Amino acid sequence: MENMKVLHAKVKKWDDKTDPLAKLDDFQLSIINQIEEINSNSLKIKGENVAIESTDETTEIPVIESIPKFLVWFDKTEEINDDRSDDVYHKYYRHLEDQTKQCDALLNEIDTSIAGLDKLITEYNFVNTKTSSLNDASENLIREQRHLSQISDDIKTRLKHFTQVEHLIQRLQNPTFSPASPQFSEIIVNIDDSMEYLKEHPSYKESATYLVKYRQCLLKAIQMIKSYVTHILLTATEQVLNPKAGSSVKEQLKITDKTSEAVFALYYGKFQASSLKVKKVINLVEKRFERNIEYENLLSELHQFYLSQRAIIMSSGVDSAIKDLCAKHKGDHCALFRASCTFLVHICQDEYRLFYQFFSVQSAQLTSYMEGLCTILYDSIRPFIVHINHLETLAEICSILRVEMLDEHVAHNPEALEAFGQLIQQMLEDVQERLIFRAHLYLQSDILQYNPSAGDLAYPEKLEMMESIALSLQEHQQPLKRADSRSSMLSITSTEVEQHFKSRTGNSPADLHGMWYPTVRRTLVCLSRLYRCVDRPIFQGLSQEALSYCIQSLATASLSISTNKSSIDGKLFEIKHLLILREQIAPFRVDFTMKETSLDFSKMKTAAYELLQKRKQLFALGTTNALLEFLLEGTPQVKEHLLDSRKDVDRQLKISCEQFIKDATKQLVGPIITFIENAQNLLKQASSQQPASNMVLRQTPWASPQQISPFIQESIRNIKSKLSSIQRSMQLYLSNKDTEFILFRPIRNNIIGSFMRLEQLLVTNSYSKEDLIIVSLPTSDQVSVIISNASLVADSQQETERRASEGRKISTSSIDKKVSFEREVSIKEEDSGSMSRNDNETSNGS
Structure with a gap:
C-alpha cells in the first residue's frame, strides 16, 4: 500500500504545473487531449446503448x-x-x-x-x-x-x-661593387643594425672587437658613397665647363636673354641628369644622418662639395651677367636695379630647386652659397648707390626693392629667397641712407636756402594772369595742339586751369600745382617721395625739418612780397600756402610729433655763482659744504621737448592770420587807431603826474573835435575805397567763401570796435554833444551799413571785370604770353629742373 501511495503521489506530480516530473511539450499535450476525447466519445456511445437496452427492458412490464x-x-x-x-x-x-x-x-x-x-x-x-x-x-x-x-x-x-661581418668586408672590398646597386642598401642596413646591437650589448664576448670591424665596414661604405657622388658631380661640372661644342668657358659663362634656354640647359641640364644617379644613394645617407655622426659628417661633406662645384660654375657666370646688365643699363639706374635683382631672383630659385633635386635635408651651407652669389650683385650695385644724387631715382629704387622684390618675390618664396631677401634688405637700407642724406641736402639747398626769382614773387600779377587765362579758355573751348611732349603738358595744364576757374566759387589760381610757391611744391613732392621709402621714425624727423624750412621760406617770401607790393598781399600769400601745406600733409598717416632731448644748464650757472659767493665753505663739514651743494644743485637737467610739425604749421597760420587782420584793420581805420593810442598814452601820462581830469584830452590841440573829424572821414573813405580791394585780394588768393568769411569777420568786428572805442573815449572825456556833432562819429549800425555797401561794391566790380574779360577777344600776343607763363608754372618741369640743378651743385660735396 505504501508503494502504491508513493506511486500515486508521483503520478499526481507527473504533469504538475509548478514542479512536473516529466514535462510534456505542446505536441505531446495535444496528443493526450485527442486520446481523452476519443475515450469520452466511446463512453458516451456505450452509455446510450445501455440506456436503450434498459428502456427496452423496462418497457416490458410483466403482468x-x-x-x-x-x-x-x-x-x-x-x-x-x-x-x-x-x-x-x-x-x-x-x-x-x-x-x-x-x-x-x-x-x-x-x-x-x-x-x-x-x-x-x-x-x-x-x-x-x-x-x-x-x-x-x-x-x-x-x-x-x-x-x-x-x-x-x-x-x-x-x-x-x-x-656576417667577414662576408660584408668581402663584399665591400669588391672593386666592381657599386653603391648604386640594390645590395648596397642591404649592406648599409646590416651594418647599422649590427652596430646598434653591439652598442646595446657591450657585455657580450668580443663585442668591442666586432664593433671595430663594423666601424671599418661603415667607413669603407661611406668612402664608397663619397667617391661615387663626387665623381658624378665632378663629371657634371666638367661637362658644363668644357662642353663638347668647343667654345671657350668665358663665352659659355655669359648669361644673356637671347640664349637663356640654352644657358639653362647647359648650367642645369647636366646636374639634373646627374641627380637621378645619386638621389637614391644620398637618400640612404639622409635617412641615417641622425643615427650616426659619420652619416652626418658625410652629408655635410656632400653638401659642401656640391655647393663648391656649383660656385665654380655660377660665380663667374653671375658676375659676367651682372656686368653685362650694368653695361646695358648704364644710364638707367632703375632699370639696372630691376633687371639685376630679377635675374638674381631666378638664379636663387633655380639653385634652390636644383639643390633639392639632389638632397631633401635643409642645409645652412645652401644659404651661405646663396649669400655668396648675392654678394656679387651687392658689390656690383653698391658703387651706383653711392653716386646717385637724384631723389626721384632713389625713391623709385626704394620702391623697386621694397615692393617688387621683398613684397612680391621674397614674401611668396621665403625659403628659396632667404639670402636674397637679406641682401635686398641691406641694399634697401643703403639706398634709404643715401636718400636721407640727399634729402637733407635738398631741404637745405632748395628749400631753406632757396633764392626766389622775380617771377616767383610776382604776386598778385601771376594770379590775375591765370584768372584771365581761365576766363579766356571758357570762351575758347578749343584745346591747344599737342605738337610735342611739352605742348601736351601745356594742354593738360590749360585744361586744369579751365576746370578750376569756371566761376568765382571755384578754387584759387594758387591751388594749381604750378602756381604753388616752389618751396611748398618741393617740400610736398619730397615728402611724398620719402613717405613710402623710409621708416616712419625717420620720415617724422625729415618731415619736421622739411616743414620747418618751408615755413621759414614762406615767411621770407611773404616779407619780400610785403616789401615790394603790400602787407596784405604778403600775408595772403603766406596764409594761402600755409593752408595748402596743412591740407596736403593731412593724408600722411604718420604722427608728425618728434621727441627732442636737450640739456638745461640754467641751474649750473646759478650754482656756480653761489659757489663763488661761498668760497670760504668749500671744505666745510656737514650740509654747508659749498662744493657739495654745487655738485647737487648744479647738475644739468635733461629735458624732453615734443616738436609737432602740424602744430607748427597751425601756429604759423594763426600768427599770419592775426597779422593780416591787424594790417587790414590798420589800412581801413588806421587814423582812428592811431588817435586812440595817442589819447590813451596822453591820459596815462596825465594820470601819473597829477590827479586825473576829464578835460585833459579835450584841451589838447590835436584832440579837438575839428582835428578828430578828418580822422573819421579818412577812415570812412578808406573803408569805401580800400575794403573792396582787400576783399578782392582775399577772393583772388583764397577763393573760398568760408575762409574769406572767417578772415573778414574779425576785420569787420575790429572796424566797428574801433569806432565804438573812439565814441566811448570821447564820451568819457567830457566831449559835449556839440563836439560829437562836429566830430560826425557814425554809430555801429551806420558803420556796419558802410561795410556792407563796400562789400556789395566789391562783388559788383568783380562781376563787371569778369564780364569785360569774357567780352574781350584773345589776341595772339596774349596767347603767347599765356603759353610762356604756363611753361613757367608747369610742376613737372619745375620739379625736375630744380632737383637736377640741386643734384649737380651738390654732387661733389656728397
Whole structure:
C-alpha cells in the first residue's frame, strides 16, 4: 500500500504545473487531449446503448397479478436499477486501472531511460577527462616547441651580428661593387643594425672587437658613397665647363636673354641628369644622418662639395651677367636695379630647386652659397648707390626693392629667397641712407636756402594772369595742339586751369600745382617721395625739418612780397600756402610729433655763482659744504621737448592770420587807431603826474573835435575805397567763401570796435554833444551799413571785370604770353629742373 501511495503521489506530480516530473511539450499535450476525447466519445456511445437496452427492458412490464409478484418484480427491478446506477463507476474504475497500468509501464520505461542516461553521463565524464588531459599535454608540447624555436631564432639573430661581418668586408672590398646597386642598401642596413646591437650589448664576448670591424665596414661604405657622388658631380661640372661644342668657358659663362634656354640647359641640364644617379644613394645617407655622426659628417661633406662645384660654375657666370646688365643699363639706374635683382631672383630659385633635386635635408651651407652669389650683385650695385644724387631715382629704387622684390618675390618664396631677401634688405637700407642724406641736402639747398626769382614773387600779377587765362579758355573751348611732349603738358595744364576757374566759387589760381610757391611744391613732392621709402621714425624727423624750412621760406617770401607790393598781399600769400601745406600733409598717416632731448644748464650757472659767493665753505663739514651743494644743485637737467610739425604749421597760420587782420584793420581805420593810442598814452601820462581830469584830452590841440573829424572821414573813405580791394585780394588768393568769411569777420568786428572805442573815449572825456556833432562819429549800425555797401561794391566790380574779360577777344600776343607763363608754372618741369640743378651743385660735396 505504501508503494502504491508513493506511486500515486508521483503520478499526481507527473504533469504538475509548478514542479512536473516529466514535462510534456505542446505536441505531446495535444496528443493526450485527442486520446481523452476519443475515450469520452466511446463512453458516451456505450452509455446510450445501455440506456436503450434498459428502456427496452423496462418497457416490458410483466403482468402482476398479486402483491407478492409485485414485490418480487419490484425487488428485481430495484436490483437491476442499482446495478445500472453502479455501471458508470465500474467503468470508470476499470478505466483507472487501465491508466494505472499504462503509468506503471511508462514509469518503468522512464526508470530504464534514467539508468541509461546515468551510464552515458558517467562515460562522457570519463571521455572528457581523458580529452582535456590530452589537450593540455598537446598545448604544453606546442608551447615548448615555440619557446625552443624562439630561442633558436634568437641565437641565430645574435650569431648573425658576429658571423656576417667577414662576408660584408668581402663584399665591400669588391672593386666592381657599386653603391648604386640594390645590395648596397642591404649592406648599409646590416651594418647599422649590427652596430646598434653591439652598442646595446657591450657585455657580450668580443663585442668591442666586432664593433671595430663594423666601424671599418661603415667607413669603407661611406668612402664608397663619397667617391661615387663626387665623381658624378665632378663629371657634371666638367661637362658644363668644357662642353663638347668647343667654345671657350668665358663665352659659355655669359648669361644673356637671347640664349637663356640654352644657358639653362647647359648650367642645369647636366646636374639634373646627374641627380637621378645619386638621389637614391644620398637618400640612404639622409635617412641615417641622425643615427650616426659619420652619416652626418658625410652629408655635410656632400653638401659642401656640391655647393663648391656649383660656385665654380655660377660665380663667374653671375658676375659676367651682372656686368653685362650694368653695361646695358648704364644710364638707367632703375632699370639696372630691376633687371639685376630679377635675374638674381631666378638664379636663387633655380639653385634652390636644383639643390633639392639632389638632397631633401635643409642645409645652412645652401644659404651661405646663396649669400655668396648675392654678394656679387651687392658689390656690383653698391658703387651706383653711392653716386646717385637724384631723389626721384632713389625713391623709385626704394620702391623697386621694397615692393617688387621683398613684397612680391621674397614674401611668396621665403625659403628659396632667404639670402636674397637679406641682401635686398641691406641694399634697401643703403639706398634709404643715401636718400636721407640727399634729402637733407635738398631741404637745405632748395628749400631753406632757396633764392626766389622775380617771377616767383610776382604776386598778385601771376594770379590775375591765370584768372584771365581761365576766363579766356571758357570762351575758347578749343584745346591747344599737342605738337610735342611739352605742348601736351601745356594742354593738360590749360585744361586744369579751365576746370578750376569756371566761376568765382571755384578754387584759387594758387591751388594749381604750378602756381604753388616752389618751396611748398618741393617740400610736398619730397615728402611724398620719402613717405613710402623710409621708416616712419625717420620720415617724422625729415618731415619736421622739411616743414620747418618751408615755413621759414614762406615767411621770407611773404616779407619780400610785403616789401615790394603790400602787407596784405604778403600775408595772403603766406596764409594761402600755409593752408595748402596743412591740407596736403593731412593724408600722411604718420604722427608728425618728434621727441627732442636737450640739456638745461640754467641751474649750473646759478650754482656756480653761489659757489663763488661761498668760497670760504668749500671744505666745510656737514650740509654747508659749498662744493657739495654745487655738485647737487648744479647738475644739468635733461629735458624732453615734443616738436609737432602740424602744430607748427597751425601756429604759423594763426600768427599770419592775426597779422593780416591787424594790417587790414590798420589800412581801413588806421587814423582812428592811431588817435586812440595817442589819447590813451596822453591820459596815462596825465594820470601819473597829477590827479586825473576829464578835460585833459579835450584841451589838447590835436584832440579837438575839428582835428578828430578828418580822422573819421579818412577812415570812412578808406573803408569805401580800400575794403573792396582787400576783399578782392582775399577772393583772388583764397577763393573760398568760408575762409574769406572767417578772415573778414574779425576785420569787420575790429572796424566797428574801433569806432565804438573812439565814441566811448570821447564820451568819457567830457566831449559835449556839440563836439560829437562836429566830430560826425557814425554809430555801429551806420558803420556796419558802410561795410556792407563796400562789400556789395566789391562783388559788383568783380562781376563787371569778369564780364569785360569774357567780352574781350584773345589776341595772339596774349596767347603767347599765356603759353610762356604756363611753361613757367608747369610742376613737372619745375620739379625736375630744380632737383637736377640741386643734384649737380651738390654732387661733389656728397
